Amino acid sequence: MISVTNLVKEYRTASRDVRALDGVTLTVPAGEIHGIIGHSGAGKSTLVRCLAGLDRPTSGDITINDANLTTATAKDLRSARRRIGLVFQHANLFDARTVLDNVAYPQEIAGVKKSERRARAAELLELVGLGDATQVYPSQLSGGMRQRVGIARALAVNPDVLLFDEPTSALDPRTTDEILDLITHLRRPDLAMIVITHEMHVIKRICDSVSLLERGQIVESGSLTDVVSTLSGKLSQQLLGISAHESVPGTLVDVLSRGSDAARPVIAHTSAAVGAELAIIAGSVEHLAGTTFSHLRLAVPEGTDAAEVIRILKSQGADACLTSELQGADAQEAAA
Numbered sequence: 001m002i003s004v005t006n007l008v009k010e011y012r013t014a015s016r017d018v019r020a021l022d023g024v025t026l027t028v029p030a031g032e033i034h035g036i037i038g039h040s041g042a043g044k045s046t047l048v049r050c051l052a053g054l055d056r057p058t059s060g061d062i063t064i065n066d067a068n069l070t071t072a073t074a075k076d077l078r079s080a081r082r083r084i085g086l087v088f089q090h091a092n093l094f095d096a097r098t099v100l101d102n103v104a105y106p107q108e109i110a111g112v113k114k115s116e117r118r119a120r121a122a123e124l125l126e127l128v129g130l131g132d133a134t135q136v137y138p139s140q141l142s143g144g145m146r147q148r149v150g151i152a153r154a155l156a157v158n159p160d161v162l163l164f165d166e167p168t169s170a171l172d173p174r175t176t177d178e179i180l181d182l183i184t185h186l187r188r189p190d191l192a193m194i195v196i197t198h199e200m201h202v203i204k205r206i207c208d209s210v211s212l213l214e215r216g217q218i219v220e221s222g223s224l225t226d227v228v229s230t231l232s233g234k235l236s237q238q239l240l241g242i243s244a245h246e247s248v249p250g251t252l253v254d255v256l257s258r259g260s261d262a263a264r265p266v267i268a269h270t271s272a273a274v275g276a277e278l279a280i281i282a283g284s285v286e287h288l289a290g291t292t293f294s295h296l297r298l299a300v301p302e303g304t305d306a307a308e309v310i311r312i313l314k315s316q317g318a319d320a321c322l323t324s325e326l327q328g329a330d331a332q333e334a335a336a
């Protein structure tokens, strides 16, 4: 498990002071894959550097299981760092070393015997699907294969936490999905995984839980199913959003159903109850974290009470609200 409590990081420059992290609090239990998503400048890289022990936070605590990284001495920090495996956007491999020796490198630094570290490296390469490539040099590998080597290397020290910093940003869509499948395959009950990304696809495909980072603060956080279920939430709109452009004049209502409710004729029932036909003008159906979510936009005919439509939709277990309440700056941002 990794816990971050009230983490603050300030940079002082000649021209201005920047609070890159402004009180970040977060817990990721072992066995879970947690995504942290944010736009450029939100503080993602700063968070990675602090979590990885590459940068000291201004204040706050980072604890991995029982070890506090923030109060550790320089010597203890070196061993504490080994509790976190880091996977970067580019694998940064040693070109003069074979794949096997790249993966064995962290254990070489840690003073592990040659035969032992090589056996462990071979085992990890098998795990990431490169069991046949141990003696190959990095220049002979594709981007996706290099990333697999980077993941095997990060696992070499048997970390408690695996931290992925934009692991698929440099890959094509097919290779991205292969690497995301591999990350899911690495799931273990004693390993917490954090994936920092700006790609919603990554969150949708592999994360159990997610946090939204904005201007150095976590503004929304929770299990994927919980955040998506909150129709007015920023993450729900970004994960399951309907474009603001998909609207027509008149009164519109957005409705979100989940699980078995998504398959029930909620709209037909509501239409019958209010005695008016509700047209579906846009929709998005997604299967996320094992649950089906349906987000639909309905046109309410003139003379029909939209508040009554919303009440009846909610009485059937759906979340509903006027579309105009969603189309603030955040929805525009999600639609962009």
Ligand SMILES: Nc1ncnc2c1ncn2[C@@H]1O[C@H](COP(=O)(O)OP(=O)(O)OP(=O)(O)O)[C@@H](O)[C@H]1O
Pocket: 011, 012, 013, 018, 019, 020, 038, 039, 040, 041, 042, 043, 044, 045, 046, 047, 198
């Ligand atoms: N070394 C530094 N000195 C001064 N300001 C910095 C430093 N590093 C980051 N910042 C500032 O802190 C804020 C957060 O930056 P950070 O790089 O962590 O964001 P990010 O979400 O990773 O963005 P990107 O996706 O563009 O890399 C920004 O305003 C940035 O200008």
